[in-house]
Amino acid sequence: MDYRKELLHHLGLKEFVVVDLETTGLDPEKDTIIEIGAILYRDGQEAETFESLVNPRRPIPDFITRLTGIRDEDVADAPTIDAVFGQLEDFLSDKPFVGHQVNFDASFIEYQFRRIHQDFKNWDNTAQRFKYFGRTRLDTLFLARILLPFLPRLKLGAVAAYFGINLENAHRAVDDARATGQIFLELLDRALALDNQIIDDIIHLLFANSARARAFFVPLLQYKREKKIDTPNKNLLDESRLVQSYYNVIGEDAFSYTPQEQHRGLSKVDDQHIRAFYMPEGALSRVVENYEYREEQARMSQLIADGFNDDAIVVAEAGTGTGKSMAYMMPAVEWAVRNRGAGQRVIISTNTKNLQEQLFYKDIPALFAARKGDFKAALLKGRSNYLCIDKWRLVMTDMNQRLSQDERARVLPLVLWARRTRTGDIAENAGFQLENNRGLWQKFIAESSYCPGKNCRFYSDCFLMKARAHARRADLVVVNHALLFSDLASENSILGEYDNLVIDEAHNMEKTAAQHLGVRLSYWSFRNFYHRLYEDEPRKTGTVYQLEFRLAKSSLNEKQSSEIFRLIGKVKKGSLRMRQTVQQFYKPFNAEMREQMMRKGQNLSEMRWRYHKNFRYFRDHEEEIEDIRKGMVQLGRAINELSEFVQDLKADSFMFQDQIGRELSALQKDLLNLQEAWHLCINADRSDHVYWLEVPFNPRNVDVQLNAVPLKVAEILHRNLFSRLRAAALTSATLSVNKRFDYFKNRSGLDLLEDKKVEGRIFGSPFDFEHQIHLSVADFLPDPRNETFPTQLAAFLTALHRREKRGMMILFTSYSLLNTIHERLKPAADADRVLLLAQGKSGSRNQMVQQFRENRDSILLGTDSFWEGVDIPGEALQLLVIPKLPFDVPSDPLIAARMDEIKERGGNPFFEYSVPEAVIKFKQGFGRLIRARSDYGAVIACDNRLSRMRYGRQFLNSLPVSAQVYQQETALLDELAQWFREKENGMSGERPEPEK
Ligand code: SF4
Structure with a gap:
């Protein structure tokens, strides 16, 4: 008997059924x-x-037909679910049930079963939902x-795809089921190859007597122990396939690099050498497929x-397609390498994770x-991105x-992951779903006040310390703003001197600077x-509780013991009082601020409210x-005493x-930060700061936020950043206004x-925009401040899309207009079977972009976050x-x-601030259309202030x-x-593949 068959028997999976359903929705x-x-x-x-x-x-909803290819006419002569359900039940009998996100399929079957048997008892109780459908369920997504x-x-x-399994007809039930079955078997092999300690940890986390542990991991461990397979079995597991491609150092072993204290004098970069790099026969052409020389890049x-x-x-503005990243990285590396002895590394900062x-x-x-x-190049992130081994071990042991x-x-x-990762960077672990688990992740990171640095027993293996050490010794260090x-x-x-x-x-x-400062x-x-x-309810938690719990078994003498409990008592009392x-302050404060803001109106701008010193x-x-x-001062003293003791x-x-x-020291530091923030926000007495209240848009969130942000970021950037740098380059596709940089220099402190x-300098795009873009101003529409604007805009957009039948993205500046237009476009979109996606209604930005890409001729309505960083x-x-x-x-x-x-300084805020800010954002939005040399399309600006x-x-x-300015819609x-x-007539044959 082969090992897989034997293991399946041991797991009670001699027979199992893999199921996949296609449905009309979720x-x-x-x-x-x-x-x-x-x-x-x-x-x-x-x-x-x-x-x-x-x-x-x-x-069948249109998007389901698009996804699955199943049309109304395909199912017109098919049996109903009532007719087919008996056969399905016979096929499943009581065999274990495997699926990818198995509860989705199982809940549809369960519901139909209950509907047929007219019994919905405990249906809403997820723990008891699968009462009728009581067989073992195994989820390949959970295992993956x-x-x-x-x-x-x-x-x-x-x-x-990872396992090399063919899934040509994705989203057809039997093909998906077949792929799921093969994935399950592959995962079984990988599970068998885990070392026993890892399986043991998984069982502990799941609780050994839970259904999920008993269905898979408990018998797996028994089998491995019986067969004496207790270490990763290289024959069963191709380890290299599990080692991540993601890593945070490039050129780790490229050379041995020791920055010297001694300044040796700096060696200049030969700009002819730089130019040669980009030439058609240059070094870059040898590594980039279909390389094209771009004069502006050089x-x-x-x-x-x-x-x-x-x-x-x-300050370099570079249009789309210039290749600006390479344009700055090449001279940056050249400079750093030439002057390595003088410690001339270059820090590169981007705003977005994508870049x-x-x-x-x-x-x-x-x-x-x-x-x-x-x-050598290193990627460095903030402390909260890295797993702290000390914290991890602490939580897993306890x-x-x-x-x-x-x-x-x-x-x-x-x-x-914690055993295998080389970086400890949580970004590489998609299965953890950081966005949904931020609070939990906090338990595995080390605040600076907790981390003892070199005194930590895991220091030499510490991911954060290694990342920082690499960054100090790299020529290029990539960070975010x-x-x-x-x-x-x-x-x-964090970064050290640069x-x-x-x-x-x-x-x-x-x-970004204002946010972080x-x-x-x-x-x-x-x-x-x-x-x-410390918290008593809903369950006891917190460092002080951990301390009390551990003191139940301690070697303290009576005197020490009574003293430590006295200090704990003080902290608990202080915490309770605080x-x-x-609560006494915030409960009425939150309620009153929300009420006041609601009285002012519901739109987003009015949910933020500036306040000043002596706020009533x-x-x-x-x-x-x-x-x-x-209360904070007293509690701070109490924590301090306890921590020292x-x-x-x-x-x-x-x-x-x-x-x-160390946790107590970190808490002391946190409390100090809290005190400082409280003082700053409540006193509101710094003339160089702006203060405002913010009521969350979601009415279920009652939590009013106090904000204090420096007013003149430019002065801080000038004083603490630019004036102490030797050289810098600042770049983007949108820095100039009216072909000048005055505004940018003023806001960034460079002036x-x-x-x-x-x-x-402005570097134009290599794209032929004049031929790729048709830019129109719809002057015939009323002024956007006119109350008839939304109605007329919606009518025009309906006519435009009906006439052109092309993918259309509409960039709004407010949710209120977006919602109005969405409501008015919907009847026509439904009648035309056009996919209409709207921010706030159609899932996350990424999901919307993906659906928009996949569904030809659809309409996407987006606000702020769609104006930049969207690449279609x-x-x-x-x-x-x-x-x-x-x-x-x-x-x-x-x-x-x-x-x-x-x-106050005698300027005109509209022309000096509002217009240039809007121009930059307008350019960002405009830049969404053409992302490749082969793209073409139209930008239609509906604000007649452009022409008037x-x-x-x-x-x-x-x-x-x-x-082109148009006075008439037709x-x-x-x-x-x-x-x-x-x-389209001018294009010969097939359109070339879009380039990134
Ligand atoms: S050195 Fe600091 S961050 Fe690293 S493992 Fe130790 S405590 Fe955690």
Whole structure:
């Protein structure tokens, strides 16, 4: 008997059925089954198949037809679910049931079973939902999350592709079921190859007597022990396939690098050498497939090289397709390598994760290959991205005390990953789903006040320390703006000293810097603090509780014991008192602020409210505020006493003494930060700060936030960043306004530099925008401030889409207009069977973009987050509509404060701030249309202020194409149709593949 067959028998899986259903939607109560695919496996081999289309007796939604290919006419003659259900039950009998996200399929079957038997008892109780369908359920998604921690996507297609399983007809039931069956067998092999300690940890986390542990991991471990397979079995597991491709160092062994203290004098970069690199026969051409020489890229690179040579700051705007990342990385590496002895590494900062990953996993490897591996690059993230081994071990050893029942299951995807990861960077673990588990992840990271650095017993293996050490010894260090500005706020404690900086996506610099240099405070800031310090309910938790629990078994003498309990008592009392005073303040405060804001109206801008020194509510509640302040001081003293006492005790007086001592120090530091933030927000007395209240948009969230942000970020950037750098390059596709950089220099503090050359240049795109874009201004629509605007806009958009039938993205500046237009476009979209996606209604941004890409001729309505960073090349997007000029809301507190500040110094805030900000955002939005040389399409701006107001010229002059202004809708539609016709007639044969 082969091992797989033997193991399956041992797991009670001699026979099992893999099931996949196609349905009309996701809700088993409202939606129904349209196709069933089930495969019976016997001894690990496919034995029998059951498949049937099902007549849902209702129309199949269009997006389901697009996804599955199943049309109404395909199921018209198929049996109903009632007719086919008996056969399905016979096929399943009581055999174990396997699926990818198995509860989805199981809940549809369960619902139909209950409907037929007219019994919905306990249906809403998820623990008892599968009462009728009581057979063992095994989920390949659940197993993949644990066993494939480095796989970036865990959907069925991605896991199948990883194992090399053919899934040509994805989203057809029997094909998906077949792929799931093969995946299950592959996962079985990987599970068998786990070492026993890992399986043991998984069983502990799941609780040994739970159904999920007993169905798989408990018998698996028994089998391995019986067969004496206790270490990873290389014959059964190809380890290399589990080792991640993700890594945070490139060129780790490229050379031995020791920065010297001694400044040896700097060697200049030869700009001819830089130019040669890009030439058609140059080094870059040898590593980039279908390489094309781009003059603007070479020129930009030379300018940045000059900046490094001349200790200057370069501001470079580079249009789409210039290849700006390579244009700055090449001179940056050249500079760093030449001057390695003088410690001249270059920090590169990006705003978005996407760009960071593009740099590190695409552009730097290409540069590394072109330069034959003569440099080292490191990717560095903030502390909270890395697993702290000390914390991990602590939680795993003490899981009963430190994890709730629910958290134990959510930790499972970390178990194997924690053993195998080389980076400890949680970004590489898709199965953990960080976005949904941020609170849990906090338990596995080390705050600076907790981490003892070199004194930690895991120091030499520590992921964070290794990443920082690599960053200090690398030529290029890639970070994000958040880390860059946190480092600035902490006086370079993260990045160490550096002389050279490149800031990409620099148009976001002011916004990100303000966020990171300011503070936010709410009831939850306090709530999180107690949760970590001490909490009685809903369950006992927090460091003080851990301490009490551990003291039950300690070597303390009576005197020490009574003293430590006295100090614990003080902390608990202080914590209780502080909690009460904070609650007394926040409960009425939250309610009153929400009420006041609701009275002002519901739109987003009015949910933020600027306040000043002597804010009335705070004045009227001085006593409570003072109580909170005193409470924090007293609690701080109590924690301090307890922390010192614990640290002065003989080592190992009780279990986890060292960690508990460090947790107490971290809490002390947190409380100090809380005190500072409270003082800053409540007193609101710093004239260089802006203060505002923010009521969450979601009415279920009552938590009002206090914000305090520095007003003049430019001065801080000038003082703490640019004036101490030797050379820098700042780049983006949108930095200039009306072809000038004055606005950007002013907002970023570059115009305050007196003894440094700042050179600004615009590098055009290699794309032929004049031929690729038709830009129109719909002058016939009313002024967007006119109340008839939404109605007329919706009518025009319906006519436009009906006429062109192309992918259309509409970029809004507010949810209120987006919602109105969505409502008005919907009837026509439904009638035309067009997929209509709207932000806030159609899932996450990524899901919307993916659906938009996959569904030809659909319509996407997006607000703020769609104006930049969205990349949809090809025919999926050919109509880009900008209904209104993207002016910031002037009542927004931060905007209002910036405008006030301009007014106070005699300037004109509209022309000096509002217009240039809107121009930059307008350019960002405009840039969504053309992402590749082969793209073409139309931008339709519906705001007639572009053609009627003088400042409209600034917007149009900032774009790379000239605009046609239309006084009549028919003229616009006709000319557009003609333009598209000519484009398409002029294209010979097949369209070239879109380029990135
Ligand atoms: S050195 Fe600090 S971050 Fe690293 S494992 Fe130890 S405590 Fe955690």
